[in-house]
Amino acid sequence: MDVKTLCLGLLSVRPACGYDLKKTFGTSFKHFFPAGYGSIYPALADLAAKGLVNCEEIPQVGKPDRKVYSITKAGERAFIDALNRTEPQHKLRSEFLAMIYFADLMDDNRLAEVLDDHVEQLRETVRYIEHQEMAGSKTAGASFVAGFGAVIAQAAAEYIESHRHMLTPAPESEPQEDALTNCKWAANG
Amino acid sequence: MDVKTLCLGLLSVRPACGYDLKKTFGTSFKHFFPAGYGSIYPALADLAAKGLVNCEEIPQVGKPDRKVYSITKAGERAFIDALNRTEPQHKLRSEFLAMIYFADLMDDNRLAEVLDDHVEQLRETVRYIEHQEMAGSKTAGASFVAGFGAVIAQAAAEYIESHRHMLTPAPESEPQEDALTNCKWAANG
DNA sequence: TTAGGCATGTAAAGTGTTACATGATTTG
């Protein structure tokens, strides 16, 4: 399932222009399937060429015509079809985790910064989803997906905070007395 | 950070051939940075051309020479440098979630199948990490990353199981009596 | 007056995925 198919899906909910779709990809879809103009506009042109969507150009003053795309019957069929045929992949690509894998080669300050930033980003994601997405979700699917994002981000933030001590050799000030300090899996119930 | 840089990082741990690296990308790195031969072999050739790794060809019978790559001083510097400069992205691309977003357009059986399969896959990931990765992790970073993967997969599986009822209109047999059944965020503490 | 929102798109570069091509040895 690519950006093109997802555009089709979003247009099955309501008509929209490329700019509108970009907003959706940049907010609701951001945490699991972000996309930019460079993918969206060609996708829309392609869908229109295949007769899966119609395009109505609405003249505007001071900006380009607003091209409002709406799904056709053929488009609806094609989307349902894609939904049933596509196998649901779920791929993470995390330079963050790759970096942490090599934490022992990193400068301590840099490591702390990377960890702090990532946790903050995750917490912001949780806040955003809980305030913006959950409130505004109309379909069950949208709510489920928003909730999923929030729960995962929350779990990730908690894991990082409760396990980051694993990554730093010693708390520098006092020499450790407790053997559990070095235990790899403490707090990993 | 691309596959090339990660190959360099893995070679900073120990010398290896392309085949060995593929195994790492397909096991330890699978849940956050998978890669295939098509990325790895060109990456190694490139690293060698830049003098960041050396290549020793070990003749074998019945199979191609084993090309064992080892990192050079320049390679070590380059990797540390990449570690400090690269900004740690963390991107999910989930056709699974995209699909679920449109759950109301899906056939009930298909939806159940997709959900079941994904949960099973997540549980398998947890099992794998706990049995294979956690036991064999040598560095703190490797352990941390393995634990992260297990915790997230676990949380995802639990979320799906406890919230999938949101996606199906009614439990078919008996008409629902409890108003909470339809509550969007039940069990979302 | 400056930043942000609205609104369209293209083109090149970068990367990864998949399929292809080969072939002996080992394990069940």
Added chain:
DNA sequence: CAAATCATGTAACACTTTACATGCCTAA
């Protein structure tokens, strides 16, 4: 006897990302 493992690589294809190109309106 079949399947998996070991071991190399290339080439085409697909797709996304990023930079570029344009320009008015509105709110702070």
